[in-house]
Amino acid sequence: MLLRQFLMEWKLYSRDRVAMFWTFLFPLLLLLGLGVIFRSRGPALTLVWSMPAQTTAADAEMERALAQTELILLKLPPVEAERRWERGETAAQIEKAGEGYRIRVNSYLTAQGQSAAQIAQQAFLIAQAKHNGMNIDTLPILMESPGHAHASNYATFLLPGLIGLNLLSMGLFSVGMVNVAYREKGKFRRLAVTPLPKWIFLAGQILHRLTVVILQSFVMLLAGWLMFGITNHGSYVALMLVLTLGTGCFMAMGFALSSFAQTTETYGAISNIFFFPMMFLSGVYFTLDAAPRWLQTAVVALPLSPYIKALRGVFNDGAPLGSHLFGLAVVLAWTFAAFGIAVKRFRWS
Amino acid sequence: MSEPVLRVRGLRKQYPKVLAVDHLDLDVAAGEVFGLLGPNGAGKTTTLEIIEGLTAQDAGEIAIFGMDWKRHGKEIRSRIGVQLQSTSLFNKITPREALDLYGSYYPKRRSTKDLLDLVQLNEKADAYHITLSGGQQQRLAVALALINDPELVFLDEPTTGLDPQARRSLWDVIHHMKEEGRTVILTTHYMEEAEALCDRLAIMDRGRILTSGSPMELVRELELPSVVEFTFDGKAPDASDFARKLNQAVESRGDTWEIPTQDPKSLLPCLLEFAEMEKVPYKQVHVRRASLEDVFLHRTGRSLRE
Structure with a gap:
């Protein structure tokens, strides 16, 4: 039954x-x-570089450092970069701020923006170190579960x-x-x-x-x-x-x-x-x-x-x-x- | 009368706002078709559900085949057949599957094929339940109530909501149950159904049985067994003035005046003459035998259909 x-x-x-x-x-x-x-490898991250016409030696050093990362670097004049930002297409943008740089992260695209910003920051530190005659590299990152899978x-x-x-x-x-x-x-x-x-x-x-x-x-x-x-x-x-x-x-x-x-x-x-x-x-x-x-x-x-x-x-x-x-x-x-x-x-x- | 199939004494059920069953006694003998007739909300369904063991009563005793629910529930269940007021089945079960499934719950069962024949559902035997018409679903519900070859069958408003043809075909099924010697207890609020099907019936209102007996007995008990009807074009005019002058009760209902009487033969000529005199604009006159409807009206002062 x-x-x-x-x-x-x-x-x-x-x-x-x-x-x-x-x-x-x-x-x-x-x-x-x-x-x-x-996917385990996320989508390629794009970083917009709002670059004025006049660049310095420090800028060149920074660009070299960024190029060595996995970021896709998109160089745009400030006006165009601003327009792209306002269309909401930019997740993260690096721009001049006085002598140094500043990273702007899109608050609607934080997952991509934050990641791009972090990598850019690392690149900045490496560029600084190289500028000062030191030779350092990035810290390797390994994705692993708590159980070492x-x-x-x-x-x-x-x-x-x-x-x-x-x-x-x-x-x-x-x-x-x-x-x-x-x-x-x-x-x-x-x-x-x-x-x-x-x-x-x-x-x-x-x-x-x-x-x-x-x-x-x-x-x-x-x-x-x-x-x-x-x-x-x-x-x-x-x-x-x-x-x-x-x-x-x-x-x-x-x-x-x-x-x-x-x-x-x-x-x-x-x-x-x-x-x-x-x-x-x-x-x-x-x-x-x-x-x-x-x-x-x-x-x-x-x-x-x-x-x-x-x-x-x-x-x-x-x-x-x-x-x-x-x-x-x-x-x-x-x-x-x-x-x-x-x-x-x-x-x- | 030998030991009744069903014996109910002092049944009572109080719901929060209404006394649904009020000290009710009932005896149903083997082989009879017994009807509970009453308007909606009279307590028919509650009474039936208590007798079927679905609802617990507040007071009173029930004996089915001389047994009570507490001690012999399983035995009673296997010997009764129940059609609930709304039988809900799975949408996608077919009549054949439903009969096979419910049949498997009983020690003794009739064949699915016989029952499909009986309720004329052969053509729809393999259609999903949800695709059946109201009448077909109701016939399936009745077939399910017969699956265990029950001695006592409960049918709660078996024909409510059906068209006249579907209703007739269910009546045939119920007549057949009687021929097979089953005891049938049914509820209805159609008086013509009660008249057509029931050997005995009880008229119920507000949780109480007002009167019971065979349909003929109930009508005969009325002091005024005939009714003269005046029908009008459209709504019938106010009858109170006419009634007073005539010194005779006149009920105005819809497009009809109803004048109950003991002796239509002597009343009719003077009634017609008087109506002529008063210029009552009636269209037709009928004389009919009083019906269960009149019995109900007489007992409660209300119409069954209200």
Whole structure:
């Protein structure tokens, strides 16, 4: 009976094109899109040099130093440089300021502008040093993950984050939202007048979501491997354990939250209160190292942040589970709390 | 009467703002089609849902096949069939799949094919639920209620919202249930449906049963079993003056005056003469037998359709 219920869930799920898109295609597109945008070697940085007609020996030295960097140097007369700036095309511009120089960074294009500015600054220091007869070179920069994965790039960082986020959205929307809708539309009531034991219905649903999540994660990992050469550095047992824990935690959250809403509209509001902060603050797309310390601390209390950290640790860096005990304990605590609330408050109509 | 299939005593359900079921007693015998007739909000659905084990009552006792819900819930569920007022299924399940799935929940089940034949859904057996018409969805809901070959079937407003043809075809299905010896309990707010289908019925209003019996008995109980109707072009004029002069109750409803009477044969000639005298601009005169509608009107002072 459980098997039948489980197979029926799959059959009906596979007919739902919207669910199929969000479950399987959307995460892939996101991974592909963001992965391509933030390739490990970013786009070539352009620095505009607003250069007056008259140049000095120091200017020439500066230009030589800049030419040796990876920056694309665009020399323009000040008037034209200003026009380009006002069109918003310039990310960073270097210009004369008295005896020295000044770098202007476009506040709308800080990612490119700041990077260009940093390199220009280095070039300036080298030019100064050479001018003073010293011979120095730039400090080499090596991109590496905390677990010494040398090939680490943004897609590698992104993949576990997206898998974690998918688990969360599966729990909140495919479990929580669906249950509210079933209750609201009376699907549960129709089942309640049959002798079908309730646990079979719920177990069938949970098993189905679990297999969806496993399949989905597998597709993502496969895509990561094929498109970006990302591989699992940890043990597969540890990876499966972490994935199962996440599925359990976020599904339980979905069940628990669904007991607080009568209609799908209210559920949408309630679930988004949890979903959006977690999505943006849990290090799915970017880390919070620039955020205030209190926020960084607060976010650890939400389950997604420590979860993704543990998942990254295992997957990207081959860390043993023991090294993420605290984070996993936080997730486990959430799981038990949500499960307790779900069991206590669950109702059919 | 032998042991009734359903026996309800002192049923009561209080919702925050309304007393939905007010000390209700009910007996339904094996093999009869029993109707709960009443306007919207009379408490029919709440009563049914309590009996079906979906809603808990505040007070009162229910015995189905002599068993109670607390101790024999599973056994009762496997012997009853339920069509809820709105049966919600998955959008993309087909009638055949739905019948197979729900059938798998029961120890004893009828074949999917027989039921598709019965409710004439063979052509749509493999169409998604969401693509079925209202009448087809309702027939599927009724077929689902029969999947376990139930002894007792609950139908909550089975024909509400259906066109006359779809309604007739559901009536046939319900007649068939009776022929097969099933006990059927249905709710409706259509009196012609109650008259056509029910062996016995109870008229319900504001959580209470006002009267019960066979449709014939209920009409016969009325002191005034006939009604003379004057129909007008457009809205009927005020009847109070006419009624006072005639010394006879006259109900003005829509384009009709209704004059209930015990003896239409002697009333009619003088009624016509008097109407001529008073220059009442009526178009036609009818005499009809009082209906359940009149019973309801008489009991509550209100129309069923209000």
